[in-house]
Amino acid sequence: MNVTVLNGYCVGTTQPNNKLEVSTEADEINPIVPSQGGPSLFKLFVQIPKDSVLGDPILTESVDFSQENITKLTVEAEVFAIVRSNDTKHFVHILDKTNEEKRKQDKKKSKKYKALDFASIANSCNPVLVKPKAYANPEVKFDLKYALLTTGGLNYVTFSPSTPRTEERLKILSTSAPSILQQQPTSRLSESDVEGSAGCFSFLRCTR
Template sequence: MHSMVNHMLNLSLEDREQHNRTLCKNINNMDFVVHNSACIGYTGESGKLIIYPDTDIKSDITPSGLSMFVLQGSIQQSYALDNPILSEGKEFSDKIKRLTANIEVFCLVEKNQLKKFHEKVSDKTKNQTSVIFTNISDILKPVLVKPQVYANQETAFNIEDQILKIAKLNNVEFRKCTPAGPEEAASRLYLNDNIEKEEQSSNDELALLTTAWHPETPTSQNDNVPQSALLESTVDDSASSTSKSSCCFKTCNR
């Protein structure tokens, strides 16, 4: 493995967090073309963001409330070379030389934007139509940017670690996919005509998204954590616990 990847092994957690924050702010200027998309998380009745990290990109789950999506696509290799995190991608191994680098962008979409996201992104990518990120940047908030495939698996965090330690999300719950079937899906909203009429806490959600870029700012918490606490700077210890799931998807290696 070339020296660049060896150097990346020495990146501290703080460095990775800073580089990720920079990527999230600058992705709109990196000619990012989205080829695939999938919902991997939704807000449950408890107010927690429930994430299925093993969801296959071809078989996403039903979004509701503040939801998490993963976008897979490509940028010019020159952009990736400028960032230590993206330089860890497969395209930078000694045997692979390409003009583009494949990346994944994990983003949050507020519930009042789900219908637009479905029309502008989900419908198109499922029909194998690519989407220019700059055309959709106003309906989502990037929280994590990473190589789609790492050149050296030693450098790769698992998704739970990246979401908690790099993206600094809290009040989240991770669940594993099982063959049982999505029992909860029928009781949750799915991109229908009433989506904009749902009771919302837009101010809380906007505050939530703003907090993401100031992880050094402490935020108070209590037992009844509102949906807006999802992006507070302090990671919720309970978020790392894995619960039983009722969702059926193939495993997607990240």
């Protein structure tokens, strides 16, 4: 599958208690410094050819599949991936170069630039969650906390700053047709949880 990474940044780090603390306020301008003693969680913005995800129950909900974007050849998505501590330096170095290239092209208001091939970092990270960058249905709400704790299976996650959990539970889609970008959940965080995806994404359960 030809997946390109447009940019990304760190959103979570391993704490001394081996819990993964995810910042709900991290963004491209204010990323989190990756862990030195454990895995970190990164948010990647990617583009995937539409013909690679036709029928996918998650990605086909993207606005890129709406009628007004019918001629668009790719779908934009957000991938959350865990990176081992011993791979973090290399991973961040590659990601920083990609981010810098995107900033330069954004400044030039150009959409043409050399994006990062996901295959070049696939063995360094383990994707645990995927979602469309934007949904075709504006009423769809995405709750990162709920998604990571359920679909991502990261039940060792805490969030900072702590905020009240949403009262509205998001609809879980049928697991009979999983997203091609998702994998099975794990029970705890360790370096061995990050197996690497060998140039493609694993299967996960489906959720909004």
